[in-house]
Amino acid sequence: MKQRLSPIDWIQAAFRALTTGGPQAIRAESIARVLKVSKGSFYWHFKDVPALKQAMLDHWQQVATQDVIDLVESGATDAKARLHLLVRVSTALPDDDYGGGLAEAAIRDWARYDPAASKVVKTIDGQRLNFVETQFLALEFGPRQSTQRATILYAALIGLHQLAHHGLSKPASDLSALLDHLLKS
Template structure:
């Protein structure tokens, strides 16, 4: 614990509790997200939790809001990012699949698992899927694809990524980078230019398998 956490009377912050709850969620599922394990992990008292949250349900609602803002919010933003070609637009979107700061696949897997046993989360997941597919469809429509083709390409792209997440597919970053130009061609019908691929790689140059 750092000095701040051991100060007398320090109760943490809502973000501190949410971050610890996130860790428990992705490690052990929603059943692992309980007040006492959180307090033990943070080295704080159980009563400190209730300074920030009315109850466990309020904390879980905070996790749902965090997931919506990060995964759905960033995916929609990448779909709407400026692009001169559909291939460049695809690469903007694929930023989400290779940068966990934009789209958290571990959180997405945990949320989809949680949705299997919680009707509220199931509804939120269905809404998120619909919002994301609509954004992807709009992306294709922006580049002149007819409605049915735009919808089909959007679903092909999205369901492929959901499959990656559901199967917890593991591949090195180098392998995924090598496949991305072919994915762009598969999803859009247009291959990216060397310059577009180079710009994408430059954005992710700091990533490594380590």
């Protein structure tokens, strides 16, 4: 019996292709070969490769941003607890189904050359920064301090994931220590 794939199967395979080969590796034929299905299976779910790429970006925005925010908001009752939970959730390694720990870096690299990806990354960065800034505001830091703390925490998260790939950081403990420092008045 032939394997039936869902759009998510294709999206996950496309993320793995992106992570290992860059945006140019997001091709229907090569992904179909990896999935051991015909290229026709791809066209059952997507009009073309740009549609797959947009679906990837939409999925990433939902899973890696909105779902995380929803989880953090429902899992903690106050801003300090939300920030600590956010650090734990955001430093967990992405699922290998999505290319593992390099997925976010691969998306950011893709965004350097692709206007659609760049627009989505900018939107997501704004959502994430706004959420973190809101938590610092709730802890009664001033607007300027809240913006700075949110930016520092978010930038550290991005950089620590890059360093971790080379074994030069432990994002969970390093980011947690930074958060403790940022929470001090």
